[in-house]
Amino acid sequence: MGISVDHLWNLSKEFIRDSGLVRQHIDSYNDFVERGLQAIVNEVADLPIEIGDYPLKIKLGKIEIGAPRVIEVDGTERSIYPAEARIRNLTYSAPLHMEMIPVIGEREGQPEMVYIGDLPVMLKSKICLLSRLNPEELVAVGEDQLDPGGYFIVNGSERVIVALEDLSANRILVDTEHTGVNPTYKAKIFSTTVGFRARIEVTMKGDRAIYATMPGIPSDIPLMIMMRALGLEEDSKVAELVSVDPKVQDELESSFEKALEANNPKDALLYLGNRLAPGQVDEYRLRKAESVLDRNFLPHLGRTPADRREKALFLAEIAARIIEVKREIRTVDDKDHYANKRLKLAGSLLAELFRISFRNLTRDLKYQLERITIRRHIEFSIANAIRPGIITERVQHAIATGNWVRGRIGVTQLLDRTNFISTLSHLRRLQSPLSRSQPNLEARDLHPTHYGRLCPNETPEGSNCGLVKNLALSSSISVGIDPHEMVDRLRRMGVTTVEEADRRLRGAGGKVFVDGIIAGYTKDPAALAEELREYRRQGKISTEVNVAFHPSEKEGGRDELYVNCDAGRVRRPLLIVEDGLPRISEDHITQLEQGRVTWQDLLRMQVVELLDADEEENTLVAMYESDLRKDHTHLEIAPYAMNGIAGSLIPFPEHNQSPRNAYESAMSKQALGVFSTNFFTRVDSRSHLLHYPQAPIVDTRPMEVFNYHQRPSGQNVVVAILSFQGYNMEDAIIVNKSSVDRGLFRSTFYRIYEAESRQYLGGLRDKFEVPEAGIRGYRGDRYYRLLEEDGIISPESDVTGNTVLVGRTSPPRFLEEYREFEVRGPTKRDSSVTMRPSEQGTIDQIFITESIEGSKLVKVKVRDLRVPELGDKFASRHGQKGVIGLLVPQEDMPFTVDGVVPDVVINPHAIPSRMTIGQFVETLGGKVASQVGELMDGTSFENIGPHAISEILGKLGFQKSGRETLYNGITGEKLAADLFIGVVYYQKLHHMVADKMHARARGQVQMLTRQPTEGRARGGGLRFGEMERDCLIGHGASALLRDRLLEESDKYTAYVCEICGTLAYYDIKQNKYICRIDGEKATISPVSISYAFKLLVQELMSLGIVPRLSLEERA
Amino acid sequence: MDIKLLSKEQDTLRFVLSGVKPAFANALRRIMLSEVPVMAIDDVMILENNSVMYDEILAHRLGLIPITTDLESYNLPEECTCKSELGCSKCRASLSLEIEASDPVEVVYTSHLKPENPDVRPVSDKIPIVKLAQGQRVKLEAFARLGKGRTHAKWQPVSAATYSYDEKAGTFTFLVESTGALPPERIVLEAARIIGAKSVDFQEQIGGLEKS
Secondary structure (H helix, E strand, O other): OOOOHHHHHHHHHHHHHHHOOOHHHHHHHHHHHHHHHHHHHHHHOEEEEEEOOEEEEEEEEEEEEOOOEEEOOOOOEEEOOHHHHHHOOOOOEEEEEEEEEEEEOOEEOOOEEEEEEEEEOOOOOOOOHHHHOOHHHHHHOOOOOOOOOOOEEEOOEEEEEOEEEEEOOOOOEEEEEOOOOOOEEEEEEEEEEOOEEEEEEEEEOOOOOEEEEEOOEEEEEEHHHHHHHOOOOOHHHHHHHHOOOHHHHHOOHHHHHOOOOOOOHHHHHHHHHHHHOOOOOHHHHHHHHHHHHHHHOOHHHOOOHHHHHHHHHHHHHHHHHHHHHHOOOOOOOOOOOHHHEEEEOHHHHHHHHHHHHHHHHHHHHHHHHHHHHHHHOOOOOHHHHOOOHHHHHHHHHHHHHOOOHHHOOOOEEEOOOOOHHHHHHHHOEEEOOOOOOOOOHHHHOOOHHHOOOEOOOOOOOHHHOOOEEEEOOOOEEOOOOOHHHHHHHHHHOOOEOOOOOOHHHHHHOEEEEEOOEEEEEEOOHHHHHHHHHHHHHHOOOOOOOEEEEEOOOOOOOOEEEEEEOOOOOEEEEEEEEEOOEEOOOHHHHHHHHOOOOOHHHHHHOOOEEEEEHHHHOOOOEEOOHHHOOOOOOEEOOOHHHHOOOOHHHOOOHHHEOHHHHHHHHHHHHHEOOOOOOOHHHOOOOEEEEEOOOOOOOEEOHHHHOOOOOOOOOOEEEEEEEOOHHHOOOOOEEEEEHHHHHOOOOOEEEEEEEEEEOOEOHHHOEOEEOOOOOOOEOOOOHHHHOOEOOOOEEOOOOEEOOOOEEEOEEEOOOOOOOOOOOOOOOOOOEEOOEEOOOOOOEEEEEEEEEEOOOOOEEEEEEEEEEEOOOOOOEEEOOOOOEEEEEEEEOHHHOOEEOOOOOOOEEEOHHHOOOOOEHHHHHHHHHHHHHHHHOOOEEOOOOOOOHHHHHHHHHHHOOOOOOOEEOEEOOOOOOEOOOOEEEEEEEEEEEOOOHHHHOOOOOOOOEOOOOOOEOEOHHHOOEOOOOHHHHHHHHHHOOHHHHHHHHHHHHHEEEEEEEOOOOOEOEEEOOOOEEEOOOOHHHOOEEEEEEEHHHHHHHHHHHHOOOOOOOOOOOOO | OEEEEEEEOOOEEEEEEEOOOHHHHHHHHHHHHHOOOEEEEEEEEEEEEOOOOOHHHHHHHHHOOOEOOOOOOOOOHHHOOOOOOOOOOOOOEEEEEEEEOOOOEEEEEHHHOEEOOOOOOEOOOOOEEEEEEOOOEEEEEEEEEEEOOOOOHHHOOEEEEEEEEEOOOOEEEEEEEEOOOOOHHHHHHHHHHHHHHHHHHHHHHHHHHHHO
16 A cells, blocks of 8 residues: 555655755855845945936946856966865955946936956856756766765855744734733844844833834834824724724723823824924934834835835734733744744855945945046946945955955854764754854754654754754755745735725634735635645745744634745645555656656646645645544655755664764764765865775665765774773773774874965065075974975975975065174065874875965875774764774684674674663664675654564674674683674874873973963863862862972063062163162072962053062071 | 684684683684785885876875785885885885887886786786876886785785684684785784794793782
């Protein structure tokens, strides 16, 4: 019966293929380039140039974007591919051209296509050159054919715009607060129009009156004053507008009382004006009030006086909802419900950024033209007056740093290239703007509406827990369509506007909202919802549209119908069910598998559809076909697609304790593997590569769609569970040394060192050369030993800490600086690039190129072989991490009668408290797979399960339990108990001892405090902290304490005047110490103090405080 | 002590050892793994390598190739009379490789290694070493030396040396699987010889103690 699991998997595979793993970014960016850019230009439309009474204006026309290119220093333009941008620290961007038409009076001049700036190009977007290439061509231009794209390259570094999860705009959210005696009812609306966002709050306070707030007016304004200011005079009309229910109307009484002082629109406006510009003349106050009302109050409904009526209607709706909540005929809105969330992706974030910089550009253009034309009269060229740098630099700087408009930081991040999975996962990440320092407990919780949209497992631990999320495999983000089309269609389908609706319809019918805007009333909203859905399925309206019918929750409430067509809704695909049967048939899927139909065709065939969280509330979804009843409306496609990328790596996750899956989701992003196949020509500042990566022998279905088998990050190892002399206690692991000899978990670490020969003012420039002995900062011959004539180290030479990689000399920092000391005049100084002091390796590759400023740019790639050693970190796929505790020669390892020797031995104590049964099942599955020679499927919920695996194991002649008799490799005796042994996929994590081990005897000190430096990179000391100090005090070990804190730290001899207790100074001419206060009669003594204390004394002195040291003879 | 041969194939040997304690059987097994010397490539002089594989990985891979071993003609480097670090014809054998890919993709196999001494050559001709793209060149000289599994796993003569112990019968059913460097029976024999030599050495040491 029914559709097979394989078929359903092929279906969801096709969905993911159709949408692509980073489609949300690419769609959003494409939409921005195709529609967003022009829309922003159209917002400005004309640019009036004010030159006396000369009637000049510039009409802005079409905006066009070209192909990615670079302009070299000599002015030549060349199209570039991303690979070049990465190597040369360039920005992968395309030019924007805009049509500008000067209009003098009514006469239009010659249109000019003007270059207005560069826009960074998203990789694999429509304008990206890579989007047109097939896999072979991609390889030819230096890309990994499986690279997902969806990020930018700015100054050579890959930046992702992380999706922002925001509360949806223009929706009324009513909430209660129980702080005072009486509860308060509060409605919040983020009224958002292009480039402007106004937070409007409407509150029913303890006095039962309703007040509104809006930006620009500091105080609360009584509801009725707002209503009257919006042009409604009669109380009855207002009450009628709020509700036809007399009980609801009654609740308005207190609100009316608060507005007695202003019972006509003019007085109401003056009331507002008083709060805006107190003490000004009436006329000014009126004008000010009107302007603020039009611009700042509910701007999403429009920003002209003509929109006031609409705003009054909306305000009435808000008031009605507050009262309904108060009267308990309506429940409060759930802020964490995913219907109330929208994702802001690259497109809308770039639109915000571009709007600001475009406005700056036009403002600058206006200023320039006004200046030029006044001086030289009329003859002007727009192209000359425009400064493209305004847009180019603003946008590039924002993407390069993540500093967005309105002071928002961290919008972009450096793309994680640890391994392929971490890259994909990073591109599917979302961030909540909620503060991570506040608890926000509910916002961090998993919400039922997250199902199928966000991964339940993949979230970080700690401060960002639940605020940073990842998209589930089955999610898709809406791009949005124009809501006006929908409103028009609804009118045609019989929705009556509020103005036309009679009392009966308003009382009995349902209110219809399109993207949060009131569209009108309908008699039967449930039927209309069905009709709209049918239209969508038939393709008469866009598949982007979702419809949600909210029936009255309580007796006396109202029915509402929401039509959503905005961008950023997270949707998921479901099979449509009719009369208890899915509309899809095996035939559909067979056709899909044969490539005769696509996912889009299936949407058109009305067998599947995408639902947002709002519409999903109207459905009854069956998990499996066998669960279907008559009342089901939909059927899940693949339950395991509810996981995200990292979550899908875990085999048998349903057998694990939930937090373990979360740990593993975080850990899989630290595993070494093949992060990209073009690693040879990549210049990431640091990267790792696993030498012999293996596809997991126990895999999951979703791995297929993100090509895990092609870009794996681990190896299959034979794991036994045994304590083995205790060298694996506390989560250590014991590794077979002979396996390491054979290449297990070997990896290469790469670091790129960069050197640029800069040009300075005055024609001076850096030079790459072998520095001559004797110049300022010369390090000594042996450090330059490996340099070739051009000052660059030769490939394949072995280097250790501080070796010079690129010899470079620079002109002195300040020309005058050394004149008086050096007879020969200013000499060069050594500014060579050297190896980090604690690293070593082999010179792998040298990239010599030219930066965008035309200076020579050298990148030196150093590689270092990393053979697993004591202390390196490893993890299975079940949140079981550990470091190597011992490398054991094969002959000492336990062995089976077949000669199998474990590669890894883990401690049995790692299991019971953590309950990672999934690892056991994987061990069994891996054992079966290794014997049968086929991969074992460990997909969550859809695998054959531990019992079936056991049975196969039994048939293969093993114990069903997975245990085997092993012999002690040292004594040769049989081990007393049989061991659980099998094959598990292990990952080498990028925390390696070679990068961490550190010790110091003597070394650098800080300039300011003269205390030892901090951190390994600076050869720092190990901090003897407060608690360690306390310990020594407790022991009375004062000599040791003195040694640690003074002698071995910042000991300093200060000279102090015994009379006044202030610090003395040394006078070179008199050759003695002098006290400024006591002069000749002073007795000055040397005192051993900490340098930091000397600093404190001097800092206090600088504050005008005199710290006096009173000296006594040492006892 | 009794030994009964169960089966003998080219690279595998099964026999039953009885009348010994586990310690003895295990000693035999351990010595087969860690002390029977075989040839393996130890030093590689890379003259040219513009393949995608780094020198160190290439050298590591070469080291892991099982090499047929002529125990009679070669000495362990530390025991050789030449006492030189470089080695002499008695303690090392060179294999050279020189290849430039003419096809778009060419796989270098062990068959491309040219042994100096035909008796010291890769066990199989079909072990892939590296894939080359057109025009890429590898030129190197590799030196195989005798060594012990204790130092590095590449000098293990066996891919499996194990037994099962029947406590009631007191028998050890051995399985010895050679890498091909030496015939399996030779490995067992060498191991036995080494145990013997160790015992003799031990006796001499003890004797020395008595005299003094």
